[in-house]
Amino acid sequence: MLLRRRGGHLEQVRCLTQYLATPTAQVTGFDAALAQAVLHGRTIDTDVVGDELLADFDHFSIARKRLLFDVHLAVAGAVPFVPSMLRPARTVATDEGGDNTVIWIEMIMLSVRVLVAHGLGLGLTEQITDAERERLLVLLGSSPAPVWENYPTAHLLALLAVERLAPEHPLVGNGVTALLACRNPDGGVPSMLDLVVFNTGCAGLALARANAEPALLNRLCDYLVERQMPDGGWTFGEDMRHTDVDTSAYAAACLATVDPVRHRASLERAAGYFRGIVGHDGGFPTYMRGDPSEVGMTGGAVSALAWNGADHADLLDGAARRLLDSRHQDGTFERSWSLSEANTIWRAMWALHSLPDPTRTALRQRVTDADAASLRFLARAQNRDGGWGHRPGDASDVTSTCYSLLALSAMGKRLGQDAIVRAGVTHLLSRQHSDGTFTAPPDQVGPRPLPFDVPVFTDIWVLLALTGCDSDWNW
Structure with a gap:
């Protein structure tokens, strides 16, 4: 839509529309509605966002996500713009949990406001103030990466908005060039470009537990140390500014596993980061202090801090209690950033079994009860082929099987x-390809609840799971 509005780029438009016409680009009703609107100008009269995309989405950001996806459809022409899209309650992120200071959320919501005002017309464009216009331009031009914060979705929304405000601004032309340069071989554009820092922390942790060569592990850790941010945390990709608990937890766990003495200074800085973001309930959010805590982030932070538990007993005790309070009766937890029920079970179990004394002693009975509930769930959810799916009854996939085995090993x-572990490992090994790799359907989601595929994740989780199931690692 952006290229058509600007004119030119005929070959690029052809390649993009060719991708949109493929089944891969139209898997969900939301995807199909976007693609059909762009390709053929078709509109829809069904609520693919509420009835499908967000039907099972239980998260504090749901109002913002509802607005974001509705505006995507409206920009593509699948649905009309409606005045309710301009209601402050739907555009101010503080109404949903206080995370409006995350820089990409600020830019996305400002872009959405501009797009809705221009889409509605009727003089509403006058509601966009000069300060808002200037702020959008400042944000768009502020990233050191060619594609803004390595996040094409946010970059594209901002370009669409700026193109309506100042179509000849250099940021638009440069931004279009940057987005076109990041197309994948299939002709499409990914929702995010760079997960190198996140991947390195996860892979380093798996390789360390697999007793990889020390020289390799040191190179991985040196990379992480070099990219530690001033606040002590890590960003998920390079040339970014905003740290997150998820990436920081894996990076710190990697450094602590490889050599906590050599990396003590970095680990102490990371501990300061975790201490600065922990919530009043003892749990950890993904991005900002004050946001609701999440099980996956809380479990990751505990696992990262446990290397020096004596210095962080207060954080570990509060976080462990938050994890135990978050457990569902059936042994599961919220799914959060993953489609798989087993992901947060693993991260919670890893955390709870990483606790040092006296926290472990004080919570022993509650941890035992949590173990029993999660074990019952995993035993029931295991398929006859030995694997696990995203949820009970789903076909087995490699990633969910890894998460389940990791929870069991924790x-x-x-x-x-253990017979359950043996069956799971047997299934896992049967899924290996001749070149040593594994494949799985997308499991991670971002922006939630949209799944995205990073193939190397699967190999990392397999390596981590196999080392955990056949070792004496103290999880």
Whole structure:
């Protein structure tokens, strides 16, 4: 839509529309509605956002996500713009949990406001103030990466908005060039470009537990140390500014596993980051202090801090209690950033079994009860082929099987003594390709609840799971 508005780029438009016409680009009703609107000008009269995309979405950001996806459809022409899209309650992120100071949320919401005002017409464009116009331009021009913060979705929304405000501004032309340069071989554009820092922390942790060569592990850790941010955390990609608990937890866990003495200074800085973001309830959010805490982030932070538990006993005790309070009766937790129920079970179990004394002693019975509930769930959810799916009854996939095995190994279950683990490992090994790799359907989501595919994740989780099931690692 942006290229058509600007004219030119005929070959690029052809390639993009060719991709949109493929089944891969139209898997969900939301995807299909976008593609059909762009390709053929078709409109829809069904609520693909509320009835499908967000039907099972239980998260504090749901009002903002509803607005974001509705505006995507409206910009594509699948649905009309409506005045309710300009209501402050739907555009101010503080109404949903206080995370409006995350820089990409600020830019996305400002872009949405501009797009809705221009889409509605009727003089509403006058509601966009000069300060808002200037702020949008400042934000768009502020990223050191060619594609803004390595986040094409946010970059594209901002370009669409700025193109309506100042179509000849250099940021628009340069931004279009940057977006076109990041197209994948299939002709499409990814929702995010760079997860190198996140991947390195996860891969380093898996390789360390697999006893990889020290020289390799040191290179990985040196990379992480070099990219630690001033606040002590890490960003998920390079040339970014905003740290997150998820990436920071894996990076710190990697450094602590490889050599906590050599990396003590970085680990102490990371501890300061975690201490600065922890919530009043003892849990950890993803991005900003004051946002609601999340199980995956809380579990990751505990696992990252446990290397020096004596210095962080207060954080570990509060976080552990928050995890235990968050457990559902059936042994599951919220899914959050993953489609798989087993992901947060693993991260919670990993955290709870990383606790040092005296926290472990004080919470022993509650941890035992949590173990029993999660074990019952995983035993029931295991398919006859030995694997696990995203949710009970779903077909087995490699990633969910890895998460389940990681949860079991965190609880002390091992290949040589446990039939559930043996069946899971047997299934996992049967899914390996001749070149040593594994494949799985997308499991991670971002922006939630949209799934995205990073193939290397699958190999990382497999390596981590296999080392956990057949070792004496103290999770």
